[in-house]
Amino acid sequence: MLKRILYLFFTFTLLSVNTHAQEVTEEDYTHQLDSIEQLFTYRHDTVELANGIGRIIVPDGFRYLDADQSEKVLVELWGNPWYEGMTLGMILPENQGVMSDSGYVFNIEYNEIGYVKDGDAGDIDYDDLLKDMQDETAAGNKQRTDAGYEPISIIGWAASPFYDKDRKILHWAKEVQFGDNPEHTLNYNVRVLGRKGVLVLNAVGSMSSYGQVEQDLAHVLNIVQFNDGYRYGDFNPSVDEVASWTIGGLVAGKVLAKAGFFAVILKFWKFIAIGVVALVRIFWSRIRGKKANDGGEGTAIPEQLT
Structure with a gap:
């Protein structure tokens, strides 16, 4: 169940890049983690x-x-x-x-x-x-x-x-x-x-x-x-x-x-989270770099991430 949720989250992130070009901030990621936390029963x-x-x-x-x-x-x-x-x-x-x-x-x-x-x-x-x-x-x-x-x-x-x-x-x-x-x-x-x-x-x-x-x-x-x-x-x-x-x-x-x-x-989980947040930031920097090089409005995904 948790694997499925994380998969859907990152799939949604990639789709957002292609459709809305909205930057995924650390606050966005934290919100998603809070949503996952709600699945647990204590x-x-x-x-x-x-x-x-x-x-x-x-x-x-x-x-x-x-x-x-x-x-x-x-x-x-x-x-x-x-x-x-x-x-x-x-x-x-x-x-x-x-x-x-x-x-x-x-x-x-x-x-x-x-x-x-x-x-x-x-x-x-x-x-x-x-x-x-x-x-x-x-x-x-x-x-x-x-x-x-x-x-x-x-x-x-x-x-x-x-x-x-x-x-x-x-x-x-x-x-x-x-x-x-x-x-x-x-x-x-x-x-x-x-x-x-x-x-x-x-x-x-x-x-x-x-x-x-x-x-x-x-x-x-x-x-x-x-x-x-x-x-x-x-x-x-x-x-x-x-x-x-x-x-x-x-x-x-x-x-x-x-x-x-x-x-x-x-x-401890924090080390995974830091790595994922860093990956999202790198992903977005590549997207912005690609747009600048093309001189257009597109949001093509870099080849190494396809």
Whole structure:
């Protein structure tokens, strides 16, 4: 549905060039994005997660977008490839939409990897771990570019990893660059440890949203409730599977290896929007240049865009 809407929008834009020669401004584009935003349906209540693992309690000042709609956002609108079937939905501030070019969203996942032992939490050198992550990401860039996607660089920690042993919650933040884009991406990661796996909350936005995410984090950390039998303290060593990864592995992203390196770092939609707006501007500059060269009133489309 969303692909169809975007297709119709850009088709309409091209037809407008040929018939009315009306310049598509950034304000016009923003209006179209607002129209797309109206297609989404949000919830404000308690959300039961799949397979009975627990629930998400949507706090005041936030809203929830379900898994089906969130997948369309991640894959079709934001350009995160191969993300089908992974999201359980999104939590975002009430006054913000998924098509906003600022702010952030928390994407929700559940990784049923088993019981994660946390004995290494106090022994990890996170500077060394960061260097390993940077090297592994750089090595994976050839695979990304060969597949037609831009390379990724991990710039550094936006917030160093912190593990709350009492609450069994791990969180940290990375500053990321996609391609050569001067505006960097924020990935603020939260892992809530359970008996059979880890509930993942991954805030994605531009780096300018870091202060807002940090301010809202206390509210978000309280939204997860595992059901009886799925809590970390319910672990039974006689029957339960122990995860191959400990706290360090969660931070390094080893859990997501089965989904490919594409899933480790999420791209925020704003970078797509900037590119499209720039493309529209280039398109129009070419149209105006063509008209000037012809000395006429026509609006012929340049050959490379036909």
